Amino acid sequence: MTMLNVGRQTRPEESASLTPAYPGRGLLQDEPLIFELGGWTKTGVDFPDEATDTADLAGLTRTLPLRLPGLSEPETVRHYVRLSQKNHAIDLALYPLGSCTMKHNPRLDEKLARLPGFIDLHPLQPISTVQGALSVMDTLAHWLKTLTGMPAVALTPKAGAHGELCGLLAIRAAHLARGDARRVVLAPTSAHGTNPATAALAGYEVREIAQTESGHVDLADLEAKLGPDVAAVMVTNPNTCGLFEPDVIEIARLTHAAGAYFYCDGANFNAIVGRVRPGDLGVDAMHINLHKTFSTPHGGGGPGAGPVVLSAELAPYAPTPWLVHGDGGFDLIEEPVGAAEGSFGRMSAFQGQMGMYVRALAYMMSHGADGLRQVAEDAVLNANYVKARLSGVMTPAFPDGPCMHEALFDDTWLEGSGVTTLDFAKAMIDAGFHPMTMYFPLVVHGAMLIEPTETESRGELDRFCDTILELAAAVKAGDTERFTGAPFHAPLKRLDETLAARKPRLRWSAEAAA
Amino acid sequence: MTMLNVGRQTRPEESASLTPAYPGRGLLQDEPLIFELGGWTKTGVDFPDEATDTADLAGLTRTLPLRLPGLSEPETVRHYVRLSQKNHAIDLALYPLGSCTMKHNPRLDEKLARLPGFIDLHPLQPISTVQGALSVMDTLAHWLKTLTGMPAVALTPKAGAHGELCGLLAIRAAHLARGDARRVVLAPTSAHGTNPATAALAGYEVREIAQTESGHVDLADLEAKLGPDVAAVMVTNPNTCGLFEPDVIEIARLTHAAGAYFYCDGANFNAIVGRVRPGDLGVDAMHINLHKTFSTPHGGGGPGAGPVVLSAELAPYAPTPWLVHGDGGFDLIEEPVGAAEGSFGRMSAFQGQMGMYVRALAYMMSHGADGLRQVAEDAVLNANYVKARLSGVMTPAFPDGPCMHEALFDDTWLEGSGVTTLDFAKAMIDAGFHPMTMYFPLVVHGAMLIEPTETESRGELDRFCDTILELAAAVKAGDTERFTGAPFHAPLKRLDETLAARKPRLRWSAEAAA
Amino acid sequence: MRYLPLTPDDRAAMLAVIGAATIDDLFIDVPASARLAKPVDLPPHAGELEVERALSALAAKNRAAGTGPFFCGAGAYRHHVPATVDHLIQRSEFLTSYTPYQPEIAQGTLQTLFEFQTQVAELLGLPVANASMYDGSTGCAEAVLMASRATKRSGAVLSGGLHPHYAEAAHTLAVAAGVETHRLSAAIDDEAAVIAAIGPDTACVVVQTPNVFGTVTDVTPIAQAAHAAGALMIVVTTETVSLGLLKSPGEMGADIAVAEGQSIGNGLNFGGPYVGLFACTEKLTRQIPGRLCGQTVDAEGRRGFVLTLSTREQHIRRDKATSNICTNSGLCALAFTIHMSLLGGTGLRTLAQINHARTLSLKKALAAVPGVEVLTPRLFNEFAIRLPTDAAAVVEALARKDIIAGVPYARLDPDAGLDDVLLVCATETTTAGDIAAFAAALDANLNGEIAA
Amino acid sequence: MRYLPLTPDDRAAMLAVIGAATIDDLFIDVPASARLAKPVDLPPHAGELEVERALSALAAKNRAAGTGPFFCGAGAYRHHVPATVDHLIQRSEFLTSYTPYQPEIAQGTLQTLFEFQTQVAELLGLPVANASMYDGSTGCAEAVLMASRATKRSGAVLSGGLHPHYAEAAHTLAVAAGVETHRLSAAIDDEAAVIAAIGPDTACVVVQTPNVFGTVTDVTPIAQAAHAAGALMIVVTTETVSLGLLKSPGEMGADIAVAEGQSIGNGLNFGGPYVGLFACTEKLTRQIPGRLCGQTVDAEGRRGFVLTLSTREQHIRRDKATSNICTNSGLCALAFTIHMSLLGGTGLRTLAQINHARTLSLKKALAAVPGVEVLTPRLFNEFAIRLPTDAAAVVEALARKDIIAGVPYARLDPDAGLDDVLLVCATETTTAGDIAAFAAALDANLNGEIAA
Ligand SMILES: Cc1ncc(COP(=O)(O)O)c(C=O)c1O
Ligand SMILES: Cc1ncc(COP(=O)(O)O)c(C=O)c1O
Numbered sequence A, B: 001m002t003m004l005n006v007g008r009q010t011r012p013e014e015s016a017s018l019t020p021a022y023p024g025r026g027l028l029q030d031e032p033l034i035f036e037l038g039g040w041t042k043t044g045v046d047f048p049d050e051a052t053d054t055a056d057l058a059g060l061t062r063t064l065p066l067r068l069p070g071l072s073e074p075e076t077v078r079h080y081v082r083l084s085q086k087n088h089a090i091d092l093a094l095y096p097l098g099s100c101t102m103k104h105n106p107r108l109d110e111k112l113a114r115l116p117g118f119i120d121l122h123p124l125q126p127i128s129t130v131q132g133a134l135s136v137m138d139t140l141a142h143w144l145k146t147l148t149g150m151p152a153v154a155l156t157p158k159a160g161a162h163g164e165l166c167g168l169l170a171i172r173a174a175h176l177a178r179g180d181a182r183r184v185v186l187a188p189t190s191a192h193g194t195n196p197a198t199a200a201l202a203g204y205e206v207r208e209i210a211q212t213e214s215g216h217v218d219l220a221d222l223e224a225k226l227g228p229d230v231a232a233v234m235v236t237n238p239n240t241c242g243l244f245e246p247d248v249i250e251i252a253r254l255t256h257a258a259g260a261y262f263y264c265d266g267a268n269f270n271a272i273v274g275r276v277r278p279g280d281l282g283v284d285a286m287h288i289n290l291h292k293t294f295s296t297p298h299g300g301g302g303p304g305a306g307p308v309v310l311s312a313e314l315a316p317y318a319p320t321p322w323l324v325h326g327d328g329g330f331d332l333i334e335e336p337v338g339a340a341e342g343s344f345g346r347m348s349a350f351q352g353q354m355g356m357y358v359r360a361l362a363y364m365m366s367h368g369a370d371g372l373r374q375v376a377e378d379a380v381l382n383a384n385y386v387k388a389r390l391s392g393v394m395t396p397a398f399p400d401g402p403c404m405h406e407a408l409f410d411d412t413w414l415e416g417s418g419v420t421t422l423d424f425a426k427a428m429i430d431a432g433f434h435p436m437t438m439y440f441p442l443v444v445h446g447a448m449l450i451e452p453t454e455t456e457s458r459g460e461l462d463r464f465c466d467t468i469l470e471l472a473a474a475v476k477a478g479d480t481e482r483f484t485g486a487p488f489h490a491p492l493k494r495l496d497e498t499l500a501a502r503k504p505r506l507r508w509s510a511e512a513a514a
Numbered sequence C, D: 001m002r003y004l005p006l007t008p009d010d011r012a013a014m015l016a017v018i019g020a021a022t023i024d025d026l027f028i029d030v031p032a033s034a035r036l037a038k039p040v041d042l043p044p045h046a047g048e049l050e051v052e053r054a055l056s057a058l059a060a061k062n063r064a065a066g067t068g069p070f071f072c073g074a075g076a077y078r079h080h081v082p083a084t085v086d087h088l089i090q091r092s093e094f095l096t097s098y099t100p101y102q103p104e105i106a107q108g109t110l111q112t113l114f115e116f117q118t119q120v121a122e123l124l125g126l127p128v129a130n131a132s133m134y135d136g137s138t139g140c141a142e143a144v145l146m147a148s149r150a151t152k153r154s155g156a157v158l159s160g161g162l163h164p165h166y167a168e169a170a171h172t173l174a175v176a177a178g179v180e181t182h183r184l185s186a187a188i189d190d191e192a193a194v195i196a197a198i199g200p201d202t203a204c205v206v207v208q209t210p211n212v213f214g215t216v217t218d219v220t221p222i223a224q225a226a227h228a229a230g231a232l233m234i235v236v237t238t239e240t241v242s243l244g245l246l247k248s249p250g251e252m253g254a255d256i257a258v259a260e261g262q263s264i265g266n267g268l269n270f271g272g273p274y275v276g277l278f279a280c281t282e283k284l285t286r287q288i289p290g291r292l293c294g295q296t297v298d299a300e301g302r303r304g305f306v307l308t309l310s311t312r313e314q315h316i317r318r319d320k321a322t323s324n325i326c327t328n329s330g331l332c333a334l335a336f337t338i339h340m341s342l343l344g345g346t347g348l349r350t351l352a353q354i355n356h357a358r359t360l361s362l363k364k365a366l367a368a369v370p371g372v373e374v375l376t377p378r379l380f381n382e383f384a385i386r387l388p389t390d391a392a393a394v395v396e397a398l399a400r401k402d403i404i405a406g407v408p409y410a411r412l413d414p415d416a417g418l419d420d421v422l423l424v425c426a427t428e429t430t431t432a433g434d435i436a437a438f439a440a441a442l443d444a445n446l447n448g449e450i451a452a
Helices: A073-084 A107-113 A131-148 A160-177 A194-201 A219-225 A248-257 A338-342 A354-390 A421-430 A458-476 A497-502 B073-084 B107-113 B131-148 B160-177 B194-201 B219-225 B248-257 B338-342 B354-390 B421-430 B458-476 B497-502 C008-018 C023-027 C048-059 C083-089 C107-124 C136-151 C164-177 C191-197 C220-228 C240-244 C282-287 C314-320 C330-367 C391-399 C432-447 D008-018 D023-027 D048-060 D083-089 D107-124 D136-151 D164-177 D191-197 D220-228 D240-244 D282-287 D314-320 D330-367 D391-399 D432-447
Strands: A152-154 A184-188 A205-209 A230-236 A261-265 A285-287 A308-310 A322-326 A329-333 A407-410 A448-450 B152-154 B184-188 B205-209 B230-236 B261-265 B285-287 B308-310 B322-326 B329-333 B407-410 B448-450 C155-158 C180-183 C202-208 C232-237 C256-260 C276-280 C293-297 C303-307 C382-386 C421-425 D155-158 D180-183 D202-208 D232-237 D256-260 D276-280 D293-297 D303-307 D382-386 D421-425
Touching: A073 C083, A073 C107, A073 C330, A107 A354, A107 C048, A107 D083, A131 A152, A131 A308, A131 A322, A131 A329, A131 A354, A131 C048, A160 A194, A160 A230, A160 A261, A160 A285, A160 A308, A160 C164, A184 A194, A194 A205, A194 A230, A194 C164, A194 C314, A205 A219, A219 A248, A230 A248, A248 A261, A322 A338, A329 A338, A354 A407, A354 A448, A354 A458, A354 C008, A354 C023, A354 C048, A421 A448, A421 A458, A458 C008, A497 C293, B073 D083, B073 D107, B073 D330, B107 B354, B107 C083, B107 D048, B131 B152, B131 B308, B131 B322, B131 B329, B131 B354, B131 D048, B160 B194, B160 B230, B160 B261, B160 B285, B160 B308, B160 D164, B184 B194, B194 B205, B194 B230, B194 D164, B194 D314, B205 B219, B219 B248, B230 B248, B248 B261, B322 B338, B329 B338, B354 B407, B354 B448, B354 B458, B354 D008, B354 D023, B354 D048, B421 B448, B421 B458, B458 D008, B497 D293, C008 C023, C083 C330, C107 C240, C107 C256, C107 C276, C107 C293, C107 C303, C107 C330, C136 C155, C136 C164, C136 C202, C136 C232, C136 C256, C136 C276, C136 C282, C155 C164, C164 C180, C191 C202, C191 C220, C202 C220, C220 C232, C232 C240, C240 C256, C240 C330, C276 C282, C330 C382, C330 C421, C330 C432, C391 C421, C391 C432, D008 D023, D083 D330, D107 D240, D107 D256, D107 D276, D107 D293, D107 D303, D107 D330, D136 D155, D136 D164, D136 D202, D136 D232, D136 D256, D136 D276, D136 D282, D155 D164, D164 D180, D191 D202, D191 D220, D202 D220, D220 D232, D232 D240, D240 D256, D240 D330, D276 D282, D330 D382, D330 D421, D330 D432, D391 D421, D391 D432
Parallel strands: A184 A205, A184 A230, A230 A261, A261 A285, B184 B205, B184 B230, B230 B261, B261 B285, C155 C180, C155 C202, C202 C232, C232 C256, D155 D180, D155 D202, D202 D232, D232 D256
Antiparallel strands: A152 A308, A285 A308, A322 A329, A407 A448, B152 B308, B285 B308, B322 B329, B407 B448, C256 C276, C293 C303, C382 C421, D256 D276, D293 D303, D382 D421
């Protein structure tokens, strides 16, 4: 490893682009992998010296050595703190990833989730010793049911996609209960990838519903495709174009008329929480991403939680465990028996994402009914403000009428400029902003989906819009290289994703490194 | 504020030094002051709406409005997270500030200091309700007394300088008790500024003791200056040149022979903890910076704690409160009465830095007697390793013999290079390291005092030394501009300290900003 | 409201820019009948102090594991997590970032994922590991589907030692996907039965070790039988700490290894969030579910990391994806990686040895209680005992004495007819005092005074 | 040991580079007689789990203020600190950095200090504030010395309403510096006495408002009298929250204002660390103790901040320095600044109003208890009551009923002959239930059953 020669790795190539040309990156230095820091014999954890005897495990113990380095605590802290500074985060600036709802994550929620009574609680302790935890689940369920206007909720799904699966499995069980083995699920082309993937996982064939010019479900096409073999219609509302489906009630009616169920993807519930109850729209099942609408941190990819609200018709098929009010307080029905007889079964071990339940509940209680309504209003207001400020220069995919929580643009305005949606996005990085969601939804060419969320101040929105406009001006000015070469100021220049896929290197190995 | 025009402020000047010249700083952006973010009418804290009536305070309430902006929580988090990234820290890289002992700060200590039983405890609660806290103080006292071989300790001083004051006031009280009003304190020129400042604060005249070629106290000069008017001799040991005073026992003997007391500045106790007990050297009083030797975090300037161990002769004069073992458990004597009759009185409100006591005790218990001895050995080993690796190129102030916890160099090796100690230090910033302590101690020309501490790995020490050697080579190569212009890669270029002092702007004001 | 930066003035000014008269104008697409005129019937906003009071009160209604003798295992384990781990994962840059879709400003997350994948592969003894699953149980279910895709067979043999929740979760997913699970009846030790159950349509054999009864098994013979029959071997581990001492799945011939990673870096959390470890052979790489982080270079040739092989994933492949997983357990994986970086192989081994030692003392102490029969032949840090009476009743009785005695097996598998079996566990957090108190209370309950 | 990165191999290799045979060779300057052959007589190193157990056990032996009714004030106040504050101050970059001596890589700390100084100056109503003192009491003592330096006079008049600990700390420092303190006898309200005590050698008058008895005073007349006599006016405030509602020291003519900043952003911590707020007039700037952060520009003209006017400080001026302070309360100041940035003027005012309202209810409730006499004429969030019996005994008795009833004045000032006086306080954390419980228990104690 030449990496360790002078200081932490300096970057001749890049520093060469600095005048005067001196190595060094100041506060931001490269950082090797832990496997390159030595420590093959060390450990950063102290254990009591006590006699141990593993004779009884003769023949069952590892024959190959565990090649895992251990670092002292100071080295470990430094390694991960250095790495952390190479990340963008919602705590650093507006994070306009459409469909992801990157909003402020309150530290109060983190603190409460770490109370010993929650974090140090075993999922299989006697029920009498976990009444507080069950009470949290019950309260969360009450809030979710009230906010959605639905009679039941299955809390256990571990993320949105898992919630989709939960919903479709309930639908499947409901059909089978009446001996009706339907095989098809309808979903718009604009649907998030998890929708078709989930439908397939649940054993269904997926057929696409067309979309109208205005970005809505094409009712005629839906009606045409509905039939006795259709088990469910999956529609995201507000949809992935950032629009509310105006015909949603009709969609529900047609769906029900065909004997199918209406699954609503609720990932965008943030836009309507407190102002619209999906239950009033005819929805049969909808998942809620607690890590979006209710702000449990994304954590660089997870964890999340995807509770699913269910209509009275689907409720009996909800997965185990069921939380019930016993005479001794709260109780759990953990097997498909008794009241839960109809349950389609268990989706995972234990009771779901308790850590997320506490955070989401703290978030809801902090906002209250009034605050949550304000959340939806400010989220929609911020998105429309951004849309209004940028529409002069960028081309909105659906110019007429308001959008909901996110503003969708296509790349018409970039045509012939030599700058792609990707190039433009990478240039945003240099100005200190995370790019918007790109090339999704698929129904729009070179899509740029901007979701500011309600936790952005007007000042930050203006800085963001000013930046985009300044960049757009540069595009017009033909300053192509500024985009095709971007980012220039990130910890790394643009990464070669093709190489990564062509020659996958998915783990460090002494051999490869040597 | 033009600062808000495009993105968070971009830096044309600097980006101009990049090819191609595009504005932007990627992850590191400028950040305005909170007073420049609006929020004059906002607040980021929610309070219950309850009736309040301040009629009874008529005539006593503010007439001028409070011009303090309030930011929502998301804005506040972002502001301070952005600012934090402009700091160097021990968690980012070796921090070789001589005399400051920048070592790893365990997060365990932070966690324990925040236990409700400690952080949510009022200093004036009934004694019966704070027995655990008093027990922490008693245990800490026991460890400090055992490690120093001294019979008593005053815990309350709030930092090293406060501890120095505590020691001198005890000495003053001891002399006065026998009607002996001495007026002089002797201290070497190499002493830390707080020593003379404290002596003056305690009402003493300060006289300097000369230092020998080899960096030690000049015994002859000490003997010459000792006399009936000398109240105390203040010597730092290991001293600020990073050397152990070989004649320390003789210094104590001469001091006592002259009827004076021996105050030892224990800021560098880290170098000898577990291997040498100041009590065995004839010390009468010594402060211990818990924020150095026992690793309570420096926090960008504080807080700290400076307990003072005292000899049997000085113990009776220790400041109130006194912690005693009553029959009902631990007790506090809070006034100079009873056993504490001789006390020189109170130095501050309450019982001192409890938050630091918990951290320091957790740190001590984690190391144990064996670990603390290892701390001294590794601290000294690391310093000597750095000294050995750099001596070929830099000029050690005291080449012969080993150093203790820090290695001192002068600027002889820079003579005629056009590069000053300051320039060299600033260039270190570009390579990702914090500069060493400069121009202290005063006895060495262009001093560079390097204290690595025991929590640095050999790998980090080598990266540090390699960097220094690479920079030194550049000096030799006459690449002056690389130093005089440094830093080039820090969040800001070199700052104008003269301007700051000439036209002091010590607060933001609407007028000035306008 | 403290989380909402907009002031009334901001809102008015912004509506003006938009050209809308009121906020309602932005919700016109909502059918009139569905527009709520006023807030729903829930409490109004509350200050931080009030929320903290309310939830702290609920937390206080639970008996935290650490507050007294505690012996539950069975899929979730109480280990000490260094304060450093929890501190680091709360860094804004890790906690509040999204899936690393923009690698240039996500190297912090990506490099730690690469470290995670390497650590997991090393632990499980297989060449390829993904960037995490929701947890061990869902990982196990995905492994079954993956095996049937890879073998184009539709049968899955589930050992009777597999954690019942895992078996049920796998069954739920399998049914929908048209895979038939053959779950053997609960057994402390069922190597022979498993081998016997392998047939020509068997896509995979799923065996857990240490299994739900704590039994440690060298599954090599089972793996050989499976391979001989053209089936894949799936090895499940719920206690990752055991891998510090025991043979890795890879060493024993596993094609796919699934583990619950909660033990390293993560708290009990009443069951979630946890982190699923998932590894497989080179050959199966393109069948693996979930995200993969890979090494590459940037435009200037510097090493960097990116999410890769995403053609397997839902956002590209949609209904042809290897899984529907999107959000995973990123932050729990980070906690795992940081804790593992502190432990290292050396520390993990010591940790495993201490767990085993404390468990042997627990075994000794309980075996000495008249009426208690230890059922587990070879154990790591948990085992099953048979009581002369209903295990659940004993657990309830001891809970009233503030001793959490373990998990009645019947709670996981009511129909197995093992109501008298109790699953107990000891870790480095279990003290000699805890063990003595447990043994004494159990003795008193079984042989002494009637349980109150 | 987990905090020590060097391995035995590292040590051997490094000794070789140094050219030393053993580590002892590096300690040769230590007199042989003083070299310890083996570790001192203290316990050996302990793992994190063990240390956490030991200290948690000690913490559990304290009655945390928040676990029940609690009414202590008298210089330290229980307020709710938002979780955000404690999270942010624990960021590595803030927590583990040193005093910002290298401004180019310390702008995070420096800019927050500049914000702190601005907030403090605004709160105290004076133009200049420093970067913090250890706490309010040491700040008060420094203010007295500063005044005597500035006026070249040696007398200091201390109001009888000044917190006794503050008076004692000031006295201790003053004596050594040759300044004579004239401390008036304890008084709920002593404007006249203070004015009467001012003489030709008076360097400063030190008055606290709200004072230790909770009495709020407009000190303007005292300031005028002091100025007329050529003395400086020093105003002390122990409860910074009161400044959200009450006139600022500057408004009332203070030349120097000192306050304890603990109430904002900092916990009770059993007395420390706290943060001293220190402000003064423009004229006195160069006499101010401690660090000052100032605005400047960098080599390219960009705004930046540095520590400035350090010619006042010990490291430059040594025995001529304005103070010996070096390490101060940086991190507590940061917590103060973050909490204040959340509150803003609006929030601080509301917070102050709520504190006052809850205290009025407490006053009403206690005044209704037979035998209780409220002594404080004008109060903010604390006040003094006279009991028919020894206050300390009552406090002990109520503590046994898990009610922390307040601070017996005699504990602060045993010789004042005010053994029957109890100081009580209510804040936003005090509930109606707490107040009712206190009043009932007090009534029972004084008039009902004999205290157990
Ligand atoms: C519209 C939509 N549906 C479903 C999902 C999947 O949710 P999760 O990532 O929680 O599985 C997402 C997440 O990005 C989404 O945006
Ligand atoms: C040798 C020496 N003495 C005294 C002090 C003063 O200690 P404190 O900053 O804790 O007041 C220091 C701190 O840098 C020091 O290095």
